[in-house]
Amino acid sequence: xxxxxxxxxxxxxxxxxxxxxxxxxxxxxxxxxxxxxxxxxxxxxxxxxxxxxxxxxxxxxxxxxxxxxxxxxxxxxxxxxxxxxxxxxxxxxxxxxxxxxxxxxxxxxxxxxxxxxxxxxxxxxxxxxxxxxxxxxxxxxxxxxxxxxxxxxxxxxxxxxxxxxxxxxxxxxxxxxxxxxxxxxxxxxxxxxxxxxxxxxxxxxxxxxxxxxxxxxxxxxxxxxxxxxxxxxxxxxxxxxxxxxxxxxxxxxxxxxxxxxxxxxxxxxxxxxxxxxxxxxxxxxxxxxxxxxxxxxxxxxxxxxxxxxxxxxxxxxxxxxxxxxxxxxxxxxxxxxxxxxxxxxxxxxxxxxxxxxxxxxxxxxxxxxxxxxxxxxxxxxxxxxxxxxxxxxxxxxxxxxxxxxxxxxxxxxxxxxxxxxxxxxxxxxxxxxxxxxxxxxxxxxxxxxxxxxxxxxxxxxxxxxxxxxxxxxxxxxxxxxxxxxxxxxxxxxxxxxxxxxxxxxxxxxxxxxxxxxxxxxxxxxxxxxxxxxxxxxxxxxxxxxxxxxxxxxxxxxxxxxxxxxxxxxxxxxxxxxxxxxxxxxxxxxxxxxxxxxxxxxxxxxxxxxxxxxxxxxxxxxxxxxxxxxxxxxxxxxxxxxxxxxxxxxxxxxxxxxxxxxxxxxxxxxxxxxxxxxxxxxxxxxxxxxxxxxxxxxxxxxxxxxxxxxxxxxxxxxxxxxxxxxxxxxx
Amino acid sequence: xxxxxxxxxxxxxxxxxxxxxxxxxxxxxxxxxxxxxxxxxxxxxxxxxxxxxxxxxxxxxxxxxxxxxxxxxxxxxxxxxxxxxxxxxxxxxx
Ligand SMILES: Nc1nc2c(ncn2[C@@H]2O[C@H](COP(=O)(O)OP(=O)(O)OP(=O)(O)O)[C@@H](O)[C@H]2O)c(=O)[nH]1
Ligand SMILES: [Mg+2]
Numbered sequence: 146x147x148x149x150x151x152x153x154x155x156x157x158x159x160x161x162x163x164x165x166x167x168x169x170x171x172x173x174x175x176x177x178x179x180x181x182x183x184x185x186x187x188x189x190x191x192x193x194x195x196x197x198x199x200x201x202x203x204x205x206x207x208x209x210x211x212x213x214x215x216x217x218x219x220x221x222x223x224x225x226x227x228x229x230x231x232x233x234x235x236x237x238x239x240x241x242x243x244x245x246x247x248x249x250x251x252x253x254x255x256x257x258x259x260x261x262x263x264x265x266x267x268x269x270x271x272x273x274x275x276x277x278x279x280x281x282x283x284x285x286x287x288x289x290x291x292x293x294x295x296x297x298x299x300x301x302x303x304x305x306x307x308x309x310x311x312x313x314x315x316x317x318x319x320x321x322x323x324x325x326x327x328x329x330x331x332x333x334x335x336x337x338x339x340x341x342x343x344x345x346x347x348x349x350x351x352x353x354x355x356x357x358x359x360x361x362x363x364x365x366x367x368x369x370x371x372x373x374x375x376x377x378x379x380x381x382x383x384x385x386x387x388x389x390x391x392x393x394x395x396x397x398x399x400x401x402x403x404x405x406x407x408x409x410x411x412x413x414x415x416x417x418x419x420x421x422x423x424x425x426x427x428x429x430x431x432x433x434x435x436x437x438x439x440x441x442x443x444x445x446x447x448x449x450x451x452x453x454x455x456x457x458x459x460x461x462x463x464x465x466x467x468x469x470x471x472x473x474x475x476x477x478x479x480x481x482x483x484x485x486x487x488x489x490x491x492x493x494x495x496x497x498x499x500x501x502x503x504x505x506x507x508x509x510x511x512x513x514x515x516x517x518x519x520x521x522x523x524x525x526x527x528x529x530x531x532x533x534x535x536x537x538x539x540x541x542x543x544x545x546x547x548x549x550x551x552x553x554x555x556x557x558x559x560x561x562x563x564x565x566x567x568x569x570x571x572x573x574x575x576x577x578x579x580x581x582x583x584x585x586x587x588x589x590x591x592x593x594x595x596x597x598x599x600x601x602x603x604x605x606x607x608x609x610x611x612x613x614x615x616x617x618x619x620x621x622x623x624x625x626x627x628x629x630x631x632x633x634x635x636x637x638x639x640x641x642x643x644x645x646x647x648x649x650x651x652x653x654x655x656x657x658x659x660x661x662x663x664x665x666x667x668x669x670x671x672x673x674x675x676x677x678x679x680x681x682x683x684x685x686x687x688x689x690x691x692x693x694x695x696x697x698x699x700x701x702x703x704x705x706x707x708x709x710x711x712x713x714x715x716x717x718x719x720x721x722x723x724x725x726x727x728x729x730x731x732x733x734x735x736x737x738x739x740x741x742x743x744x745x746x747x748x749x750x751x752x753x754x755x756x757x758x759x760x761x762x763x764x765x766x767x768x769x770x771x772x773x774x775x776x777x778x779x780x781x782x783x784x785x786x787x788x789x790x791x792x793x794x795x796x797x798x799x800x801x802x803x804x805x806x807x808x809x810x811x812x813x814x815x816x817x818x819x820x821x822x823x824x825x826x827x828x829x830x831x832x833x834x835x836x837x838x839x840x841x842x843x844x845x846x847x848x849x850x851x852x853x854x855x856x857x858x859x860x861x862x863x864x865x866x867x868x869x870x871x872x873x874x875x
Numbered sequence: 876x877x878x879x880x881x882x883x884x885x886x887x888x889x890x891x892x893x894x895x896x897x898x899x900x901x902x903x904x905x906x907x908x909x910x911x912x913x914x915x916x917x918x919x920x921x922x923x924x925x926x927x928x929x930x931x932x933x934x935x936x937x938x939x940x941x942x943x944x945x946x947x948x949x950x951x952x953x954x955x956x957x958x959x960x961x962x963x964x965x966x967x968x969x
Contacts, residue, residue: 220909225916254906367917398967402917407879410910414878414902 169247171218251280257413269321297325460610463514465781470510471805473774480762504681507748527653546632558588586832587624603808723819751810822868830860890956919961
């Protein structure tokens, strides 16, 4: 609690003494200035609120003893903080001989608000225009003479920290100038209310004459701390009168607080402009970065390039871990599981080693990859760059009948399509909402990334990350293309152009990035434990049921299982796309549940058989294998950090293809062109169940079915096109 | 339009930071912050809810979202929006 001092009468003062109150915003160098003048050693610091209490220093000049009172920094005399309260109280308690108002020359407009309020006291005042050096660094030339003329009081430019200009103040302290007549003028009704209160204040002798106008204005403004102070010091009548006046003003729609603020802020703006006519606008960092980031021609290429770097980083640093988890870790776990499950019926071994470990494990192998991707994306988002991406896309989006705002759900779709569908609610226009929802599933969500990564590693070597990136670009392009088509087909009002606000750039804090990255990765892991594990079990079941008689449950060859039969029947559909094997087709079916299931299913099919009867491992053997594998992964990740900036080459480098068992199997099963076509199909075909559900929820079942249908068709057509083009090129 | 009206008007569509209001007012960021603080004191504007309280979690959109545009570690967002009082004032003056 703050004790509120009573308003004392002025103590009689020696004619050879001068009292100077040093007033100013926080951190403008008030204490530094006093130290420079009086040779004192009071604490200063480069943050606000260093001085928190009244402090005094004494200096002698021209036969006068000058008492300098250092006040805590204040932005205004309508106190918000305890420090501002102390400063205001000092001004009310006694009339100083001089108010020394210290201003930050580089931040004139804001500082002048306090100056204008202080002028209401009608006391002698001088401005110390401090921090001239910093203002010059900001590219400002502050004209002290113009400032002095505008306000009508002396202005001394200075650099308190080096003592420059400081001594010029002394003569004004010894002989204060006459008070200025310049004061802000307020609307007539407000002025007359203030005059009435000032007149009424004369009856209260404890209210010093210099404070009357200030008190009147602040009462009208509704200054709570002043009201309570006056009420408990026996000025209740004055407060009551001001309430009456405020109500009368309010009935004419005049809010004193707003009127006073309006006049003071526009005066501050006007005077600042007078004093800094040639405000040579030095570019801020944000503006300098934006000159490139928002460049009309280079902006989008730069965005694509930065995304390419993100994928290269993700791909090359994540790959060694994918190999480690998919290789040594899975083998070790299988070995241990085999040892543990030996006493149980063989069907358990088959489920764990033939399905769960290769299936779920293959998906979990991407945890490090996704973590790196999410960290990188979080960097781009938190730094403010992603907002620029949406801004850049504004023009492109408009050309397809949407606006930049619709790009926001699309960026969100890179993470997961489901929240992206719900995010379309932020679009006001129903037509824009419908179109955006329908094209969203083309945006490549993170569940598709494992599929790209493993195929790219198997088939495209060092160009892998470029292939992954190309998938994202393709998805976005197809989405935009359909937006253009749909916006001519769907009737509805054109959107009112939405305005995108650009936050300033800032360096994201590592801990925040880490938190975001881990949170998103965690939901991927959770899915692997629930949705993926369940799907894997169901796939295993269908892979274990024999179709023809004579073969037993779980011993049937995968090709002859229920799963194999259905897949084989469907496979010819994909012949023109080059991946008409039953394995490839089969993996696409359960992937409707979640797209990473394509990988877990391929893992089950290709690795299940060989993995279902692993040699049992002892704990020690397993640990050695794990240790070696991890070491190799870390070494690989470190080395690949350097590769991020190396130019990509399309020739697969066989030496770098140590890979894991699944990549080895895939490189045998797919030709590069067929693999690419497969990726295109996985990217574009039917959104996952959860997304379809979200679309049905937002736009109805009809739209959901239409979306499923047209995406399936698009995916097939483009996969065929890809294969036909690239079979000759790759 | 007066400066106060300009601010209230700009905030009526969506919450904004001082730096986003600079251009509309032709003022420095610090000066705009001063206006916002005065308006906040009068109950015309208030600072938007921190993302933790708003339940934005790890939303992908937070760097684009006006409500969540802040350091989650920091309690205040420096992002201002109109209060009902502010909205009423805007209606009265326009
Ligand atoms: N470059 C430069 N720095 C200055 C100048 N004057 C003061 N400083 C520095 O500005 C910082 C703030 O100075 P203080 O004297 O503590 O400011 P104050 O106004 O007393 O601050 P509060 O007590 O918090 O209100 C210190 O780091 C000073 O060294 C100047 O003219 N130029
Ligand atoms: Mg100080």
